[in-house]
Amino acid sequence: MKTLLRPFLSLILTGSLFALSNKTHAQALYTITGLVTDAHTGEPVPFASVALVGRRVGTLSDENGRYALTIKNLTDSLAVSSLGYLTLRHAIDKERMTQAIDFKLSPGGNALQEVIVRAGENPAFRVLRQVRKNRLLNDRSRLSAYECDSYVKTEIALSHVSEKMRRNPLIRRINEAMSQQDSLLDDEGHRLLPMLASESVSRYYSRSNPQRLREEIRKTRIKGVAVDDAGLSSQLLGGTGLVNQNFYNNYIPILGKDFASPTGDNWKNWYEFFLADTTQIGDRICYEIQFDPKRPEDLAFVGKVWIDTLSFALCQIEAHIGSGANLNYVRRLTIEQELEPTLDSASGSSTTTGWLPVSLRLMADLVGVGKQSLGMRAQVTLHNSNILVNRPRPVGFYDQPIELSDTVATTNDRYWNMVQRELAGTDSLNHNDRKARQLIDSLRQIPVVRTAEAIDEVAVTGFYKLGGVELGPYPYLFAYNSVEGLRTRLGFRTNDRFSRSWILRGYVAYGTLDHRFKYGAEIDYLLSRRHWTLLGGRMSSDLERLGLTPELIGGNRMFYALSRFGRYRGAYQRVQREVFFMTEPVKGILITTTLGSRSFQPLFPFQYRVEPDLGDQSPLRSTIMDMYWSIEARLARKEKYVMDGNDRITLGTKRAPVLTIRYTRGARTLGSDYSYSRITLRAQQMLRLGPLGQMTYLLAAGYTPSTLPAPLLFPHVGNPTPLLTINTFNRMQFYEFVSDRFVAIHIQHKFEGLLFNRLPGIRKLNWRLVANADALWGSETRANRAVETFKPMPDGLKPIHIGSLNGRIPYVELGYGIDNIFKIFRIQGIHRLTYLGAGSNGLPIDKFVVKGSASFSF
Structure with missing residues (x-):
């Protein structure tokens, strides 16, 4: 969207x-007058409907068949209809302010199908039942x-x-x-x-x-x-x-909303109907049925539908969103x-x-x-x-x-x-x-x-365009935190004006407190747009936070930018280099292979046992060098996307999940400190549930059978900031827990106006109820726990301890709140239901917190 x-x-x-x-401003009005008569007898046709085609603007002829229509804007033609006659259209001369158009109507000879009306039943119901019955034909x-x-x-x-x-x-x-x-x-x-x-x-x-x-x-x-x-x-x-x-x-x-259809299966639950008349559209006689929502605040329409009397097919519809809809x-x-x-x-x-x-x-x-x-x-x-x-x-x-x-x-x-x-x-x-x-x-x-x-180009895209080069993105321009001080970053990317095949990206950043330059650069070659095939390489040297890298938070640009402010706990210096090949051999299946290396150099007290079998006699180390290769498959059935220059922008999938599976292999033969295997899976989808609202879910799982230090396992994404962020654990601290096997699920449900629309007073505010449930099952093997050490650092500082979960007890958060406050804001309360003792940092855990966010949605 x-x-x-x-x-x-x-x-x-x-x-x-x-x-x-x-x-x-004053504007001259158009005037159309005329006479409506029977083409065979010449007698006037009283009370005939005279209307502009394509507009809900019209009048009726009087008892003498005469009509007069005064309007501000014209369409191309005028249509006249009356019961028992064929509909007739006549072109309008838009250059004339006043004109006369007469109509001679021919009697219609089509016979209507029999309509059986049950005692006490709305006669429109029988027609609508036939519409649903004949749906497979029409x-x-x-x-x-x-x-x-x-x-x-x-x-x-x-x-x-x-x-x-x-x-x-x-x-x-x-x-x-x-x-x-x-x-x-x-x-x-x-x-x-x-x-x-x-x-x-x-x-x-x-x-x-x-x-x-x-x-x-x-x-x-x-x-x-x-x-x-x-x-x-x-x-x-x-x-x-x-x-x-x-x-x-x-x-x-x-x-982005689901409106109940007046000709869907649930038509009787949502609408009031009135069988107005039969009228002719083209060469077909149609039932004209008017419909109105039973409850004005519901996501439903007001309008008219014309149903063919022979096939009971939907011939024409004019539907308006009701003024009271949420x-x-x-x-x-x-x-x-x-x-x-x-x-x-x-x-x-x-x-x-x-x-x-x-x-x-x-x-x-x-x-x-x-x-x-x-x-x-x-x-x-x-x-x-x-x-x-x-x-x-x-x-x-x-x-x-x-x-x-x-x-x-x-x-x-x-x-x-x-x-x-x-x-x-x-x-x-x-x-x-x-x-x-x-x-x-x-x-x-x-x-x-x-x-x-x-x-507004900068506001919408985050970049300022200078021909073939764009500067940005602006959310990363400035940040202030306890490690870097004032961080300033300048970045760029090229577009298709620069080259239809080569894509360049890069940035440089500097902190006034640590006095260090950071940088990132990427070069890609676009081999095929049809099968979306890219060959590229990237490298970066920057400050990251344990458990909050761009890969873990799924490209949430604003959350990542805001996470660089304030106290920067869990900071480490990372140097990363990667080459990759990406292709879509079959529509909806994107394959990516990567060969890379990354280093971990913590800026917080951290060390681990190099040989955990030796216990306290094991040598200790703080840094990690990781060399790896990976292969990833992304399956997205029915995904729609558009091409924006050299970028492919997804428009989402239609009622189908997006599945991602990734296998990573670390190899000592490539120079890594550890050989290991890791597999991760993700599934995410939005479910439209009609009157019940919309539900989105993210299911994630990961497993590694290897013995590794905590930064190479699965640090779970916490969010202790005041900003509500979906698909994170909003009551969990940064790097509070780590697992070597886990299953996590994030569920968010928007009830739209389902409940609040029924409450007098509140329904006028257009508030919407929202709820979320986040659960995590994870554990850490005894061998991986043995890698951790509590031995003081050489400078006497106690090393950071990262907690682990009990595989039999899930971590659970439940939340509820009000969305659409002033059409923008959302306030949500979050309860942490398990693991309520002191956290890994020894501080007490807050069981409940209120967070807020802002978003644009209809």
Whole structure:
């Protein structure tokens, strides 16, 4: 989710620095009048529905068949429908402020299927039961495969700027520079500031067994503020991923939440229904059913669904997120879909098989935190055409989930003219779209905007871009701790502007207290993007903390940066060198082999027995030299990712765990102090449980049969800081326990609004209940405990003791708390339930602590 939203977060951050005056300027209104009559008799048709296509704006004809419609913004056509007549559409001339359009309706001759209504039962229930009964015939997931051409148009603009923000000096400078430009208004009369306008054309492929997806992005044209990388933006904004919701499923994933579907298995538990009427859509007669959530605060929709009376297939749906739903930053969100039956391409017959969406539209109005925040409007429109079904491609065809054409961003006006005629139709760039592109060009010429773009690039990515080289990341720039004093670090990395094959990274750091330079450098060569094959080498000399290396905390950049502040217990100097080879021979299986060395030179009192069989007569040593090789396999089924220059960014897996297994072998023949074997396993996954919320788990295990000093075993990751960090033991001290075999599980459950939505008063706060459970089973063999010594150091200091666990008694933490306080903060209490005696440092253990964190989520 985070990486997927990178361009959008960039736009929001840019918008936080400037916005456009939001005064509602006077705008001329469009007026459409006309007469609705029966095509055969010429008699007026009273109370006919007259509406703009694609908008919930309309009126009814009067008893004489006349209508009048006054609106601020037009769509491309007007539609008229009435019971017993075929729906009729007529194009609108957008250049005329006043026009007259008459309609002559033809009677409809389709016969409806019989609907048996049981006494006392809502008549909509029978229709919905038939929808579920016929799902296996109509749901597109029953198709063995399908492919289609997809046209996607994405528009993003800032809106709803408060009076307080308009007084900001930066905003005034923007307003002055843009004052001569034409205005764009939304359907509520708010002035818009366009931030992004894009069009994309791709060929989309889907296969059911095994489940595979592939998207070939053929052409993209993008204009946007803080959007320079057409390749990355094409992958995030193109295709059907943003608006391809399947309402036959029980839950619809939107913005990381699961919304109950009005046509899912549990429709009766979530919604109230009203069978409004039958109406004609195209050449089909449909039941029109309105739906509303039973409880406004639930994650459910408000809207209408149209069901084909013959096949009971979902023909069209218009769904809005209810205003009372427990959802952050969303003022309004609408999903519209039109579906049509497809013909079996494999058999070549006229047999109808499955319904696919041919037109989709998603519109969202987002707001920030607080009443004085600005808003953002995003709209995505998609059209599918040239559909082929039940012609699965070979499994290997889907190995590259997203592939960009070599000419994806090159200009080709003839191509886009063809797209307008054959794919996009009336949804291709209209007058307002062209005006938005002109405004974006003008906006990017304003100096303060260019400055804002540079600032939010740093804020979002952590790096400052200078052509082919990027400086950063900024969270590591400064730190202050008891060993280094003030630590200053400068780093860089190269991007694809520097080279499409060579990748360089490096940093240098210096501490004012220890007066030592630290450094790190890495050079990689990208052999294949298709199979993600890298050959590289790295080396570093830096200060680390026992049990808190980057490898152990799983790339949690912010936690690692904050851990360098304050009292730096367990510090040691590490010099590490590695060469590695990484490849993905089969989609979803990443293999990495590594040959390396590392040294351990403690800066705290520590020593161990070199020959533990001799007991107290054994020689003692503090440093360790480790030479090793390893092989790792990472299995991630259904993982989606995008290419960002020379980086591959994962978008996560779809309801499938990520499994990692690693074998490491230390070898004296390579110069190591010890020969040993080690195996580690990890499994992590997010489980969406519908109304019960979301659960994430991390299962980790490790085993080494060798006799080794504690730093080469498994130090468990504690977190005594005030910052709540998942997948650590938040009541455990740094290097409090070490094991040579262990199993650990971290479980976090977000109840969303399941409980708090039912409590009067609290539900208005949109608080969400969270809970966690962390358990660790570990032990240390007698041989490994014998390596430890309590003999004083030469300077008289007592060496640090690292504790071990009783294999029969697990270490357990339980926590509970409140999330979404002011839409950002989380407060959680953590109970330590076992190992409550004095810790390894002799200090008493706190059984309970309250910690906090901050995060952005919908």
